Amino acid sequence: MAAEYFTYTGRDGDIIPHDVTRVRIHESVTVIPRRAFYGRRNIEEVICDVGVEKVEEEVFFGCFSLRRVIMPGVRVVSDGAFCGCKALTDVQCSELEMIGLAAFPHCTSLRSIDLPSAKIVKYSAFYCCEALADITFGSKLERIEDEAFALCTSLRQINIPLKDGMITNDNTFQGCVNMEHVDLVGGIHETIAALQLEEWRNDINKEIDSIDQILPPAPAGGEADDGDVGEKAIVIRTWTRSVLRKLIGYKEQHHRLLDEAAATLELALPKDIVIKNIIPFLELPSCTFEVEG
Template sequence: MMAADGWYIYTGREVVPRHVTRVRIHESLTVIPARAFQGNLDIEELDCHDRVKTVEENAFYCCFSLRIVIMPGVTVVERYAFDNCNALTDVECDKLERIGYEAFSWCKSLTIINLPSAKIVERYAFAHCEALTNVIFGKELESIGEWAFYCCTSLEQITIPLNDGIITDDSIFGVCEKLKHIDLVEGEQLRDTIAALLLEEWKNDMNDKLGVINQSLPTTPAGDEYEDVGEKALAIRRWIRTVLRNIDRYKAQHHSYLNEAATTLQLALPQDIVIKNVLSFLELPSYTFEGED
């Protein structure tokens, strides 16, 4: 049915009439059904209320005119849901947790996507998004599947958490030759931790290790379309492990030195003074990083 403001209200039981360009999901729906808009050549904008939680498979497959998708409550986008939406440029999906197989593949106009709640990115999820330059994940990210960004030939920058498990396969950034910069979600907390380390040589070493990936990544091979899957994902995984291993080592050494100092102070000062006025200033920032030691 058509609303007074010109939006078509989709109730989940009908074929949307031709020439409808703006669709709003009815308040009664929490799921956009499989193949609901598949092949619709007219729809340009989709507006979901925050109780819509799932976009099922092929729901907007080959909707070539779809440009704007607002889905603030959606947590799951299933396989092929927005595959081949060539005109798609704007996606609001702050609650999105799982991105299915080829869910956004061949979205050739998508340039930036912000995925603060994403946990699982499945195989080929953003493959062939040729205009995609920047991907921003949040701290919840658990894994990125193989070939997830395959042939994203414009991809330059990605923001990820410092978690050893997220880079699951060397193929993730195949043919992403322009990928040159990695940002960390925990960047500010990590800098605070480094700044609080006891010795200057530890700080310098950690800052060097943090910066090395963005020095080496521009010249690290991405592989071609036919044989080599490239080394960028491998380089990122190794870098994450190195940073985690070294920050854990320096934090342990830091605590060892300070424990020795605290023991000495306890011999010279009353215990209550040490507890209230000394120990609280000896601790590193409480943030802990995920991953293997």
């Protein structure tokens, strides 16, 4: 018979017994306060109500048996929230936007994580998650800070949007000796497919595919404190900027051709028909790509 859930309400005097293994966060709770479950070694599963928006500092620090966390409405996971949760394998957090400093370090059983809403990944967020093999971000991602994935020795692939300046430091992927692939998420593939000329599409796709050749042999660096940061982050930043520049250039050429085509069509057809019925089919998807500096 499965253990019953302990319902956490966050009220004064709401003491969590040390033998609790399964927890539900009550619908009245919007913020799980600092160290609420600190050192509860027997907790295996936590399910948050959708109304829970924030997990404060060190809430699950040292919960060594915690395997599964469902937090569908959480937007902020604060510093050290899941530090040392060595059994953690399943994290469901579709609305998570801010991942705090050292939020998930040493979660050595975590193999993959999907963060479609993440915007900021702070310093050492996933430090030394040795089993983490792939991670997927969405188009909202803005910044991955230094040592965010340092010593994630199993990390092979990261899925990120095409944005310049996201990877802020050369040591972001220090020690990621198996990192070999980056995939681009968001609207880039639709934009490329809509470009007018096949040679443009082929050129950009070739540039995108080049990461599979240049990233695997790039040095990963050593231990996080030995000063050898490697070249993985540098390679990804350089590649991102190269793809961006080509895409922006071809988008500009596409729009010039589109303007020329519209002018020609307006000689044969009423202008309103051209604008309403023809031009929309030739326009590129509404995605913005920028290169900093």
